[in-house]
Amino acid sequence: MIRSMTGYGRAQNQLHGRDILIEIKSVNSRFLEQNMRISRSYTYLEEELKSLVKTKVSRGKMEISLTITPIEGKKADIRVNQELVIGYLEAMREYNRNVEAKNQLQDDEGATSVFNMRWSTISHLPDIFSVEKVQDNEEEIRQDVLKTAEQALEAFVQMRETEGEKLSEDVFQRTEEIAAQVAIIEQKAPLLTKAYMERLQTKLTEILNSTTIDEQRILTEAAIFSEKTAVDEETVRLKSHLQQVRNLLTKSESVGRKLDFLVQEMNREVNTIGSKIQDIEITNIVVNIKSEIEKIREQLQNIE
Secondary structure (H helix, E strand, O other): OEEEEOEEEEEEEEOOOOOEEEEEEEEEEEEEEEEEEHHHHHHHHHHHHHHHOOOOOOOEEEEEEEEEEEOOOOOOOEEEEEHHHHHHHHHHHHHHHHHOOOOOOOOOOOOHHHHHHHHHHHHOOOOEEEEEEOOOOOHHHHHHHHHHHHHHHHHHHHHHHHHHHHHHHHHHHHHHHHHHHHHHHHHHHHHHHHHHHHHHHHHHHHHHHOOOOHHHHHHHHHHHHHHHOOOHHHHHHHHHHHHHHHOOOOOOOOOOHHHHHHHHHHHHHHHHHHHOOOOOHHHHHHHHHHHHHHHHHHHHHEEE
């Protein structure tokens, strides 16, 4: 199935105490471009996410964002350095004994207040607390992120296919219209030689002022005219290109570049037809065909 190069997909899961959100969007591009928006803590997932996208996407300017938010559990392990606290307390007791200031540190509540004051003081000193960040389980996160990414990618591809189906229908209808116009050219082109012969005979009659005309000369001139204005080869190639376009529209792989090439060839054949045949009716048909080809070309800019 034909796919558009524009699309959007989103998936969100809450797994193992984390809220994982992945969004994928894309616009037109000749090649595959991937721009990742991931926090520094999870950059180790970037290449694996890019590889996953490549399994489903071949063209387009992609933007993939990953957001992971903790929803439960602690992020850090905080401990009191007991040996250091005891050391501070012993030092303060020694100081009290030395300066005989124990009574000054006590209040009406007795020894408990002494401890509280000492603790409030010590808690502000360096290195009393040790803080260790709880290490993430990278393999667990990797599995959860990839699961969410696959869901987002599936939604993204589904949207691309829906848009691609609409594009395919439009292009197919335009190829049918062009084919009908080409059929008219094939019908009218041979009649131009006969009309040319009649005009040539009338002109020679007027010039020579005689009804006796060299028929062989007229036939020769008509043959030369016919050869110069023959568009059989161009119309055959043009119909072949149209059929190839229709065939490619049924394929499931990336066909955007092949379609671009065929449109260029179609335009080349139509230009040749227009330059060979100097007939107002066929010229108008050529203009209409070129208009339809241009509309097809614009649509193909969005096909993967």
